[in-house]
Amino acid sequence: MGEIVLSEVRKSFGGVSIIQGIDLVIPEGEFVVFVGPSGCGKSTLLRLIAGLEDTSSGTISIDGKDATKLPPAKRGLAMVFQSYALYPHMSVRKNIAFPLRMAGVSAEEQERKVQAAAKVLNLTPYLDRKPSQLSGGQRQRVAIGRAIVREPAAFLFDEPLSNLDAALRVSMRQEISELHHTLRTTMIYVTHDQVEAMTMADRIVVLNAGRIEQVGSPLELYRSPANLFVAGFIGSPKMNLIEGAEAQKHGAHTLGIRPEHIDLAEDGPWKGTVGLCEHLGSDTFLKVEVEGVGQINIRVGGDVPLRHGTRVSLAPQADKLHRFDTAGKALVPAV
Amino acid sequence: MAREVSKGRKAAVTLLAWGVALLIFFPILWTFLTSFKTEGEAINSHPSFLFFDWTLENYETVNQRSDYLAHFWNSVVISLGSTVLGLIIAVPAAWSMAFVPGKRTKDLLMWMLSTKMLPAVGVLVPLYLLARDTGLLDTKTGLVIVLTLVNLPIIVWMLYTYFKEIPGEILEAARMDGATLSSEILYVLTPMAVPGIASTLLLNVILAWNESFWTLNLTAANAAPLTAFIASYSSPEGLFYAKLSAASTMAIAPIMILGWFSQKQLVRGLTFGAVK
Ligand SMILES: Nc1ncnc2c1ncn2[C@@H]1O[C@H](COP(=O)(O)OP(=O)(O)O)[C@@H](O)[C@H]1O
Ligand SMILES: [Mg+2]
Numbered sequence: 001m002g003e004i005v006l007s008e009v010r011k012s013f014g015g016v017s018i019i020q021g022i023d024l025v026i027p028e029g030e031f032v033v034f035v036g037p038s039g040c041g042k043s044t045l046l047r048l049i050a051g052l053e054d055t056s057s058g059t060i061s062i063d064g065k066d067a068t069k070l071p072p073a074k075r076g077l078a079m080v081f082q083s084y085a086l087y088p089h090m091s092v093r094k095n096i097a098f099p100l101r102m103a104g105v106s107a108e109e110q111e112r113k114v115q116a117a118a119k120v121l122n123l124t125p126y127l128d129r130k131p132s133q134l135s136g137g138q139r140q141r142v143a144i145g146r147a148i149v150r151e152p153a154a155f156l157f158d159e160p161l162s163n164l165d166a167a168l169r170v171s172m173r174q175e176i177s178e179l180h181h182t183l184r185t186t187m188i189y190v191t192h193d194q195v196e197a198m199t200m201a202d203r204i205v206v207l208n209a210g211r212i213e214q215v216g217s218p219l220e221l222y223r224s225p226a227n228l229f230v231a232g233f234i235g236s237p238k239m240n241l242i243e244g245a246e247a248q249k250h251g252a253h254t255l256g257i258r259p260e261h262i263d264l265a266e267d268g269p270w271k272g273t274v275g276l277c278e279h280l281g282s283d284t285f286l287k288v289e290v291e292g293v294g295q296i297n298i299r300v301g302g303d304v305p306l307r308h309g310t311r312v313s314l315a316p317q318a319d320k321l322h323r324f325d326t327a328g329k330a331l332v333p334a335v
Numbered sequence: 336m337a338r339e340v341s342k343g344r345k346a347a348v349t350l351l352a353w354g355v356a357l358l359i360f361f362p363i364l365w366t367f368l369t370s371f372k373t374e375g376e377a378i379n380s381h382p383s384f385l386f387f388d389w390t391l392e393n394y395e396t397v398n399q400r401s402d403y404l405a406h407f408w409n410s411v412v413i414s415l416g417s418t419v420l421g422l423i424i425a426v427p428a429a430w431s432m433a434f435v436p437g438k439r440t441k442d443l444l445m446w447m448l449s450t451k452m453l454p455a456v457g458v459l460v461p462l463y464l465l466a467r468d469t470g471l472l473d474t475k476t477g478l479v480i481v482l483t484l485v486n487l488p489i490i491v492w493m494l495y496t497y498f499k500e501i502p503g504e505i506l507e508a509a510r511m512d513g514a515t516l517s518s519e520i521l522y523v524l525t526p527m528a529v530p531g532i533a534s535t536l537l538l539n540v541i542l543a544w545n546e547s548f549w550t551l552n553l554t555a556a557n558a559a560p561l562t563a564f565i566a567s568y569s570s571p572e573g574l575f576y577a578k579l580s581a582a583s584t585m586a587i588a589p590i591m592i593l594g595w596f597s598q599k600q601l602v603r604g605l606t607f608g609a610v611k
Binding site for chain 1: 502504505507508509510511512513514515518522523526527529
C-alpha cells in the first residue's frame with residue numbers, strides 16, 4: 001500500500017503552465033521530500049497528488065490504480081496543511097475522529113483509535129480542548145493525529161513546520177521522522193527549507209519552475225549535483241561557484257567547491273585576505289577575498305586564530321571540485 | 336497607543352449620539368404613548384407627553400374588532416417560513432459562489448442584488464396574476480414563496496460574505512478526510528458559519544415581518560399578517576390615531592423584543608468581515 005506514480009503530469013492555471021511534465025515513481029514506504037524555492041510549484045504538485053486540483057494532462061496512479069480522476073476522499077491519502085486546517089468548532093477528540101466518523105467507523109472504534117493516536121502524539125491531556133486553546137506545536141500534532149487515524153496509503157505534508165519557531169521546528173522534524181520509522185507509510189513532504197529536506201528525506205526531489213531538476217538521496221545530491229541549480233540549492237553554507245580563468249583551468253565554465261572542502265594550508269594555491277569572520281564555536285565561517293578567483297566562503301574548525309584582515313592561503317580539495325558547462329549541467333567526471 | 340480624546344469632546348460626541356438615537360426612536364415612542372391615549376387626546380394639537388389619562392380602551396377595542404392572534408400566527412409562519420426556505424436555497428448557492436467561483440460569479444451576485452433595485456410595484460401585476468391563477472392568492476404558502484424570492488438576494492449575498500471568511504483549507508481538509516459534499520457543508524461549513532447564518536436569519540425574519548408591500552397586496556383575510564392588521568386601522572374607517580397606534584404597538588412588539596434580545600448577535604453579524 002502506498003506506491004505513487006506520476007507520469008507526464010502537467011498543470012496550468014489560466015494558460016500559465018505551473019507544472020511542466022513531471023515523471024516520478026515514489027515507492028511504498030519511502031519518505032520523499034519535494035524541495036525548491038518559493039513559487040516553484042511544490043504545493044501545486046502535492047495538491048495534484050491529493051486530488052485537490054485536477055491535472056491538465058498526465059496520469060497519477062496510486063497502488064497501481066489510476067487515480068487521476070478520483071476525488072480526494074477516494075484516494076486514501078491524508079494531508080497535513082501548513083495552516084493546520086483544524087476544525088475550530090470541534091474539540092481535539094472530534095477533530096482527530098472526524099475522518100473515522102466520515103468513514104462510518106463505530107463510536108467505540110473511533111474512541112479507541114483517537115486514544116491510541118493521542119498517546120503517540122502526547123495529546124491525551126488535551127482531547128477535550130478546542131484548537132484555539134492549543135499552542136502551535138500542539139495544533140500541528142492534532143493535524144498529524146487526524147491524518148494517522150485513518151491509516152492512509154500515504155501522508156502528504158505541505159510545509160507543516162513553517163509556522164513554528166526554530167526550536168519547535170527541530171523537535172517536530174524529529175517527531176515526524178520517528179513517526180515515519182514507526183508507521184513505515186509513504187510520506188511526501190513539501191518544504192522550501194533544504195535543511196529539512198536533507199535531514200528527513202530518504203529521497204529528495206528538487207523542483208524548480210515546475211520541473212524536476214534532480215532526484216536522489218540527500219548524500220547523492222550533496223556529492224554529485226546534476227546542475228548549478230541543485231549545487232546552489234543543496235548544502236549550507238552554499239557552494240562557491242567560480243567562473244573565469246580559474247574555472248577554465250579545470251576545463252569548465254563554472255567551477256564549484258563547497259565551503260567545507262577548502263582547507264587552510266601553509267602553501268595552498270589560493271592566496272587571499274580574510275573579510276567577514278564568524279566564530280560559532282564549533283565552526284568558523286570565513287569570507288576570503290582570493291586573488292584571481294574572487295570572494296570565497298570557507299568553513300573551518302572551531303578554534304582558529306583568524307580575524308578580519310588576516311592573510312591566508314587556501315587549498316581546495318581536488319576530488320571535491322564540481323565542474324559545470326555553459327548550460328549549467330554538471331560535467332562528468334567531476335574533475 | 337490609544338488616541339487621546341479630551342473629556343469635552345467625548346461628552347459632545349456622546350450627546351450627539353444620544354440625540355440621533357432619540358430622534359430615530361421617537362416615532363416608535365410616540366406611537367407607544369399614543370396607544371394609551373383617548374382618540375381625543377391623540378389628535379390634540381397641544382399633545383401632552385406623559386401627563387394624560389392613560390387608558391387601555393384602544394387595546395380592548397382593537398382586540399374586539401380583529402383577531403390579533405390569527406394575524407400574529409400568519410406573521411410568524413410567513414417570516415419564519417420564508418427565512419428557512421430562503422436559507423435552504425441560499426446556503427448551497429453561497430457555498431458554490433464562495434468556494435468554487437466561476438468567471439461570472441461576481442456578475443451573478445450583482446445581478447441578484449440588482450433585482451432589489453427594481454421597485455416592487457413594477458412586477459405587481461404579473462405576480463398578482465400568477466398568484467391568482469395558481470390559487471396562491473391570500474394563502475400563507477403564496478406569501479412564503481414570494482417573500483423567499485424577494486429576500487433571497489440579500490440572504491445569498493450575506494451568506495456569501497460570511498463564507499468568504501472561512502479558510503478554504505479547512506474545507507479541503509474535510510475533503511481529504513473523506514467528507515462528501517453534503518457532510519462538508521453540514522458538519523464543517525455550517526457550524527463554522529453559525530454566527531453569520533444566525534444574523535442572516537434574524538435580519539431576514541425582521542425584514543419579512545415588516546414587509547408590507549406584498550403582504551398587503553397579495554392577501555385579503557385568510558393569510559393577512561400583522562402588517563395588514565395595522566393597515567386595517569388606517570384609512571377606511573377614518574383616522575383613529577389611538578387605535579392605529581395600539582395596533583402598531585402590538586404588531587411591532589414581538590419583533591422589537593426579538594431584536595432586543597438578539598442585538599449582540601445582530602450587530603456582530605452585520606459587522607462580521609469588517610472587523611474580523
Ligand atoms: N489556484 C491557482 N490559480 C492560479 N495560480 C496559481 C494557483 N495556485 C498556484 N498558482 C501559482 O502557481 C505557482 C506555484 O505555486 P505553489 O505550488 O503554491 O508554489 P510553492 O508551493 O512551491 O511555493 C505560483 O506562481 C502561484 O502563483
Ligand atoms: Mg507552497
